[in-house]
Amino acid sequence: MAMALSNSVPSACIICLSASNQFDPPSSPFKSLKPPLFWPWQKVKMGPLTVSPMGFGTWAWGNQLLWGYQPSMDSQLQQVFNLAVENGINLFDTADSYGTGRLNGQSEKLLGKFIRGFQGEKRIRDEIVIATKFAAYPWRLTSGQFVQACRASRDRMQIEQIGIGQLHWSTANYAPPQELALWNGLVAMYEKGLVKAVGVSNYGPKQLVKIHDYLKARGVPLCSAQVQFSLLSIGEDQMEIKNICDSLDIRLISYSPLGLGMLTGKYTPSRLPQGPRGLLFKQILPGLKPLLVSLREIAEKRCKTIPQVAINWCISKGTIPIPGVKTVKQAEENLGALGWRLSSSELLQLDYAAQESPQRMIQNIFQTK
Numbered sequence: 400m401a402m403a404l405s406n407s408v409p410s411a412c413i414i415c416l417s418a419s420n421q422f423d424p425p426s427s428p429f430k431s432l433k434p435p436l437f438w439p440w441q442k443v444k445m446g447p448l449t450v451s452p453m454g455f456g457t458w459a460w461g462n463q464l465l466w467g468y469q470p471s472m473d474s475q476l477q478q479v480f481n482l483a484v485e486n487g488i489n490l491f492d493t494a495d496s497y498g499t500g501r502l503n504g505q506s507e508k509l510l511g512k513f514i515r516g517f518q519g520e521k522r523i524r525d526e527i528v529i530a531t532k533f534a535a536y537p538w539r540l541t542s543g544q545f546v547q548a549c550r551a552s553r554d555r556m557q558i559e560q561i562g563i564g565q566l567h568w569s570t571a572n573y574a575p576p577q578e579l580a581l582w583n584g585l586v587a588m589y590e591k592g593l594v595k596a597v598g599v600s601n602y603g604p605k606q607l608v609k610i611h612d613y614l615k616a617r618g619v620p621l622c623s624a625q626v627q628f629s630l631l632s633i634g635e636d637q638m639e640i641k642n643i644c645d646s647l648d649i650r651l652i653s654y655s656p657l658g659l660g661m662l663t664g665k666y667t668p669s670r671l672p673q674g675p676r677g678l679l680f681k682q683i684l685p686g687l688k689p690l691l692v693s694l695r696e697i698a699e700k701r702c703k704t705i706p707q708v709a710i711n712w713c714i715s716k717g718t719i720p721i722p723g724v725k726t727v728k729q730a731e732e733n734l735g736a737l738g739w740r741l742s743s744s745e746l747l748q749l750d751y752a753a754q755e756s757p758q759r760m761i762q763n764i765f766q767t768k
């Protein structure tokens with residue numbers, strides 16, 4: 400059943416005619432039935448899989464250091480998961496390195512538990528796609544070790560087959576000889592049927608073409624490439640990666656679409672999150688004023704919220720964003736990024752504001768050329 404988004408709409412927008420929205424699904428003739436957030440034809444083909452136009456990221460689920468996770472959050476996280484799935488979201492991103500200290504692997508464990516605890520239709524549960532990432536730890540030196548890692552992830556989640564097995568990062572920058580083991584690891588887990596599809600993360604344009612060609616020669620299609628992609632991290636590299644993805648039929652998954660929270664509008668230089676994020680935000684937030692002003696302007700005009708506009712921008716750029724969510728309120732709000740589209744003039748305004756902003760997000764240290 401589709402959810403109500405009334406909480407997410409700014410109070411100024413009591414009456415809002417979304418006339419500029421040509422993609423809005425028409426409202427249901429039956430009052431009790433809510434329209435879906437997207438139509439079946441708006442789902443995205445990703446190799447052999449079909450996924451929702453947005454997924455949810457689960458880095459925070461198990462991470463105490465950066466995200467302040469506590470096991471007491473688990474029942475709320477199950478509700479987040481249920482709400483997402485009930486509203487058509489079927490893509491969840493995780494990694495075998497997620498979870499700090501003794502909580503290592505917690506994100507995968509929780510996802511597995513939440514799938515088992517999902518009470519809805521079996522058909523819907525069967526369509527859930529878990530995209531996990533395998534860390535290129537220095538001790539993972541053979542393809543067999545990646546197969547082992549994949550089996551360990553599958554065991555933590557207690558699922559038969561993983562949706563997308565992704566390389567978390569490339570070692571090309573600092574340990575080139577290890578790179579072939581990573582690539583062969585993907586081939587082996589695909590050939591053994593441990594994963595339905597394979598993807599990469601933090602691969603730059605050159606390395607992306609190389610791995611694509613290698614996998615193709617081995618008969619393995621590369622279905623997705625995950626990179627940091629948001630109004631805070633858009634640049635020539637991101638656009639080049641997007642163009643390569645389009646020409647090679649690879650889907651681009653945008654991670655950190657909310658700039659770790661900076662593009663939600665809730666943080667200011669005098670209101671920072673606790674922990675390491677606070678230190679980073681302190682450097683970047685003072686330079687984001689023009690961008691946040693544009694986001695707010697468009698959000699108010701559209702009766703949307705700032706995070707909804709920031710996520711919709713990623714969708715409008717032809718990518719699949721995977722915003723991180725910690726609460727039901729955030730999940731509800733982020734679901735409101737679906738079912739409408741920014742106009743081309745709004746996109747231009749945001750692109751310009753992003754370009755003019757003196758600050759950018761720092762690039763992931765593992766991102767390659």
Ligand SMILES: NC(=O)c1ccc[n+]([C@@H]2O[C@H](COP(=O)([O-])OP(=O)(O)OC[C@H]3O[C@@H](n4cnc5c(N)ncnc54)[C@H](OP(=O)(O)O)[C@@H]3O)[C@@H](O)[C@H]2O)c1
Nearest residue numbers: 456457458492600654655656657658659660663722723732
């Ligand atoms: N491949 C990689 O190397 C890589 C790297 C990073 C992330 N990722 C993936 O991408 C996912 C998303 O990125 P991310 O988690 O780094 O950052 P993000 O999506 O840019 O930001 C997520 C954070 O913003 C806050 N938030 C989310 N929705 C909100 C809302 N509606 N209102 C107010 N605050 C909201 C929450 O934190 P607070 O409430 O604490 O502010 C949330 O944890 C990750 O979960 C992970 O799956 C992959």
